[in-house]
Amino acid sequence: MAKKGDWVQIHNVVLPPEERSSALPEDTKANPLEMWVKGYLTEDAEIGEVAEVVTRTGRHAKGEVVKVNPYFEHNFGFFVPEVLEIGNTVRKITFGGED
Amino acid sequence: MDNSYDAIMARKNEIIKNAVGMDFDKFEKPGIGFDYEAMMEATGYTIDEIRRVQSMFSIGNTPLIELKNLTELARKCAPEGKGARIFIKDEASNPSGSFKARRACTSVYQAKKLGYKGVVTATSGNYGAAVACCAAMAGLKCIVVQECYDSHGVGQPEIIEKARKCEALGAEVVQLTVGPELFSTVLQLLEETGYFNASLYTPFGIAGVETLGYEIAEQFRAKVGKDPDVVVCTNAGGGNLTGTARGLRKAGCSAKVIAASVNLSGLHMASDSQFNKKSFTTGHTGFGVPYSVNPDHSDVPRSAARPLRYMDRYVTVTQGSVFYITECLASLEGLEKGPAGNTSLAAAFRLAQDLDRDQCIVVQETEYTGAGKHINPQLSFARQNGIDIHFGDPKDEIPGKNIILPAHPSLIQVTDLDLDHMRRSRIKRAVGTHKDELTDEDIRFLVEETNTDEDYVRSVVASL
Ligand SMILES: Cc1ncc(COP(=O)(O)O)c(C=O)c1O
Numbered sequence: 184m185a186k187k188g189d190w191v192q193i194h195n196v197v198l199p200p201e202e203r204s205s206a207l208p209e210d211t212k213a214n215p216l217e218m219w220v221k222g223y224l225t226e227d228a229e230i231g232e233v234a235e236v237v238t239r240t241g242r243h244a245k246g247e248v249v250k251v252n253p254y255f256e257h258n259f260g261f262f263v264p265e266v267l268e269i270g271n272t273v274r275k276i277t278f279g280g281e282d
Numbered sequence: 283m284d285n286s287y288d289a290i291m292a293r294k295n296e297i298i299k300n301a302v303g304m305d306f307d308k309f310e311k312p313g314i315g316f317d318y319e320a321m322m323e324a325t326g327y328t329i330d331e332i333r334r335v336q337s338m339f340s341i342g343n344t345p346l347i348e349l350k351n352l353t354e355l356a357r358k359c360a361p362e363g364k365g366a367r368i369f370i371k372d373e374a375s376n377p378s379g380s381f382k383a384r385r386a387c388t389s390v391y392q393a394k395k396l397g398y399k400g401v402v403t404a405t406s407g408n409y410g411a412a413v414a415c416c417a418a419m420a421g422l423k424c425i426v427v428q429e430c431y432d433s434h435g436v437g438q439p440e441i442i443e444k445a446r447k448c449e450a451l452g453a454e455v456v457q458l459t460v461g462p463e464l465f466s467t468v469l470q471l472l473e474e475t476g477y478f479n480a481s482l483y484t485p486f487g488i489a490g491v492e493t494l495g496y497e498i499a500e501q502f503r504a505k506v507g508k509d510p511d512v513v514v515c516t517n518a519g520g521g522n523l524t525g526t527a528r529g530l531r532k533a534g535c536s537a538k539v540i541a542a543s544v545n546l547s548g549l550h551m552a553s554d555s556q557f558n559k560k561s562f563t564t565g566h567t568g569f570g571v572p573y574s575v576n577p578d579h580s581d582v583p584r585s586a587a588r589p590l591r592y593m594d595r596y597v598t599v600t601q602g603s604v605f606y607i608t609e610c611l612a613s614l615e616g617l618e619k620g621p622a623g624n625t626s627l628a629a630a631f632r633l634a635q636d637l638d639r640d641q642c643i644v645v646q647e648t649e650y651t652g653a654g655k656h657i658n659p660q661l662s663f664a665r666q667n668g669i670d671i672h673f674g675d676p677k678d679e680i681p682g683k684n685i686i687l688p689a690h691p692s693l694i695q696v697t698d699l700d701l702d703h704m705r706r707s708r709i710k711r712a713v714g715t716h717k718d719e720l721t722d723e724d725i726r727f728l729v730e731e732t733n734t735d736e737d738y739v740r741s742v743v744a745s746l
Contacts, residue, residue, distance in 0.1 A: 214433035257654035260662025270613035
């Protein structure tokens with residue numbers, strides 16, 4: 184249950200597959216055009232329910248509530264050993280006297 | 283109001299006119315052309331005025347740095363006596379972290395001046411952050427519309443980082459799945475809010491980039507005492523190159539302008555399943571080639587970004603080479619920057635090896651780096667998506683299948699795109715279905731569009 188005033192992310196289908204542009208590749212056309220927006224809930228709502236939010240610019244938007252208190256999880260990824268190797272190689276060539 | 287896709291698209295011209303405060307129709311000529319210079323002048327700002335506005339936003343006057351160690355590395359890879367000095371313009375030190383601040387600033391300033399309450403922009407890239415940043419300074423509201431996720435809801439890490447940054451700067455971010463119909467969402471938002479369309483492609487945006495070229499000429503002359511021989515620009519939608527080249531010309535600078543894009547050939551830009559198979563979201567051929575050949579398919583009727591008018595040469599580099607040079611920049615120069623902006627650096631590293639040691643090459647930008655938008659997360663994400671990453675010869679790279687990190691820096695190469703072919707395509711596009719005999723004015727327009735001469739244009743037209 185999300186409360187009125189909670190910061191949530193909502194989801195919408197903008198275009199179902201049959202209404203999408205004809206110029207698209209098949210794999211894209213097979214899927215709907217979907218949209219996500221964040222805002223403050225104007226009324227209590229369950230996750231999965233359609234509700235209204237007020238966005239950062241003060242717009243009113245409606246959609247299915249998908250997340251409460253959404254946050255970012257992107258990071259610097261897993262260890263990539265090649266990155267260290269590049270650094271080692273070019274330092275050696277530049278400063279270490281390799282021909 | 284009817285908000286179906288077709289109904290919104292049918293209202294397109296009206297919506298854009300209201301949202302840019304500029305009537306593009308008045309620049310149209312009777313035949314196939316339009317008056318590009320009149321459109322650029324219609325901003326009403328001289329380059330000095332734009333510099334003054336940008337300095338009010340603390341934008342511009344970024345450092346021009348000589349990359350001595352990277353030059354040394356290029357010389358070790360070059361034939362005896364070759365290896366031009368490489369310089370880089372540190373555009374990441376602009377507010378919002380890229381040259382896009384210059385481009386956003388003029389639009390936001392114009393929006394404020396005309397009394398708009400906010401700005402809308404369609405971009406998954408640095409430009410969104412730039413508009414959000416300038417809007418914050420100007421006290422305007424801001425909506426950024428991004429193509430961000432594939433149909434499984436997996437986002438490009440670089441684009442997610444841009445969403446975070448836009449939100450951090452106070453913007454509302456509207457995120458969509460893959461598809462060019464994003465444009466109709468933008469139109470609907472413009473109509474709903476009455477905000478200004480801070481499009482990447484208006485004359486305001488491109489005039490904002492002219493200061494970058496102008497500064498390069500001034501700073502370079504002060505530092506080295508002559509003009510650079512070559513300026514390399516990372517090219518996607520073409521505004522970066524167009525604005526920079528126009529600024530160089532305004533400063534009377536003689537440098538050759540070379541476009542550089544990451545080679546993503548074989549990947550379809552509107553493909554859902556290929557969306558997360560590419561490791562670059564800008565600076566690549568998927569935008570660079572179509573926007574050069576057909577600049578007028580953006581979100582304004584006539585784009586102010588017309589790179590074919592200004593490029594002397596257009597080269598591509600591989601994804602692996604750009605990642606490699608990004609790591610070189612960190613390891614050898616102590617400059618940790620975002621990969622996409624280093625596309626031109628990878629090209630410059632190779633181009634320098636054909637030039638003499640007393641010649642100079644300027645890479646005209648860097649961009650900020652951070653979580654998601656950095657060589658490590660981007661390679662890590664590629665590996666998770668089944669892309670094979672290994673050391674080898676970059677010429678074996680197949681976009682969407684593998685990323686080949688050069689086994690030795692001397693393996694970094696550039697591949698020339700066929701400018702003649704692109705110019706022919708541009709002419710063919712511009713003529714399109716036009717039935718009447720072309721007038722002298724039409725021909726002159728095509729000469730300007732392709733940076734060629736009358737004989738060239740007439741012979742291409744005759745062959746259509
Ligand atoms: C850092 C950086 N460099 C270069 C470009 C390419 O600019 P343009 O689209 O104007 O060619 C972009 C734009 O996406 C960018 O963000």
